[in-house]
Amino acid sequence: MKIKFKAILFDLDGTLLDTLADISDSMNAALEKFGFPVHSYDDYRYFIGDSTNALAFRVIPEEHRDEATMKKCLDEMDAQYHERWQRNTKIYPGIEEMLAGIDKLGLPKAVLSNKPDKFVQITVNHFFEKFSFDVVRGVSASLARKPDPTGALQIARELNIEPKDFLYLGDTNTDMITAIAAGMYPVGATWGFRDAAELLEYGAEALVEKAGDVIKILTE
Numbered sequence: 001m002k003i004k005f006k007a008i009l010f011d012l013d014g015t016l017l018d019t020l021a022d023i024s025d026s027m028n029a030a031l032e033k034f035g036f037p038v039h040s041y042d043d044y045r046y047f048i049g050d051s052t053n054a055l056a057f058r059v060i061p062e063e064h065r066d067e068a069t070m071k072k073c074l075d076e077m078d079a080q081y082h083e084r085w086q087r088n089t090k091i092y093p094g095i096e097e098m099l100a101g102i103d104k105l106g107l108p109k110a111v112l113s114n115k116p117d118k119f120v121q122i123t124v125n126h127f128f129e130k131f132s133f134d135v136v137r138g139v140s141a142s143l144a145r146k147p148d149p150t151g152a153l154q155i156a157r158e159l160n161i162e163p164k165d166f167l168y169l170g171d172t173n174t175d176m177i178t179a180i181a182a183g184m185y186p187v188g189a190t191w192g193f194r195d196a197a198e199l200l201e202y203g204a205e206a207l208v209e210k211a212g213d214v215i216k217i218l219t220e
Contacts, residue, residue: 001219003105007161008218009152009184011170012113012120012138013048014192016095017127021088023048023081027059030076034069036061045193049172051114051145052077078116085119091127092191094211099131101215110135110155114145114174134159147174149182156182169214176202187217 013019020041027047028038039047039059047058056074057065102109111133113120120138135155139145146152156163168179171192179186180203188199188207196207208214 003107003219005107005167005185005218006165007108007110007134007156007159008102008167008169008214009110009112009155009179011172011175011189012111012123013115014171014194015169015175015189016092016111017089017123018092019085019089019123020044020048020193022084022086023055025088026080026084027055027077029080030073031059033076034073036064036073048193049114049174051139052116054145081119085123086126089123089127092211096130098211098214099128101212102218103131105215105218107218108134108159108161110159111137112146112151112155112178113138115139117143147177147181149178152178152182152184156184167214167218169208171199173198173202176204179203187214 010016024041024044031038047055052074056070060070060073111120111124115138117138117140120136124133124136135158137143137151144150153163156166163183166184167187168175168184169187169189170176171189172194176186176188176199186204188196188204190196190207190209199207206217
């Protein structure tokens with residue numbers, strides 16, 4: 001059996017974990033506290049993915065997007081998510097079997113998310129305690145958010161693997177742009193927050209409808 005790639009880099013929200021309800025509920029709770037309109041889960045599918053700062057900018061009414069209001073809303077969302085991060089979040093079907101298959105192939109695994117790093121660490125440790133990731137990283141003061149490829153390239157250097165030897169699995173245009181900018185192979189997960197058309201438009205080389213299809217791409 002020939003293995004086409006030497007490592008795999010995952011997005012988190014919308015790719016490994018269905019976090020839509022907990023993120024949406026946390027931000028809506030913050031919006032309600034400050035008297036702003038709330039949004040539907042379908043709206044949040046397009047609001048989520050580019051960092052919490054971008055999320056706040058998208059959900060707060062335009063006339064209230066001043067720095068002070070944005071900070072208050074983000075602080076409240078942070079507090080709300082601290083309480084809610086595991087209420088409704090679940091692993092997507094087939095993900096655990098996919099991760100076990102990757103482990104059988106002996107390939108390094110990494111996670112790169114636009115979620116704040118503290119939440120990336122606790123969610124990965126909680127939901128994937130049976131698995132070991134070589135690198136797990138979210139946004140921090142020292143790491144630019146995707147689609148800046150810096151984080152992906154840093155992970156490649158840490159693992160001493162060329163970017164071209166990575167399969168990058170994500171569910172949004174941001175992920176596809178990041179993968180291409182980093183020189184990785186972009187694969188779109190259609191079970192996530194965005195649709196196949198968006199993933200293809202932004203450069204997905206392949207689409208997967210089921211997590212197990214990732215193993216097929218790795219070994220075909």
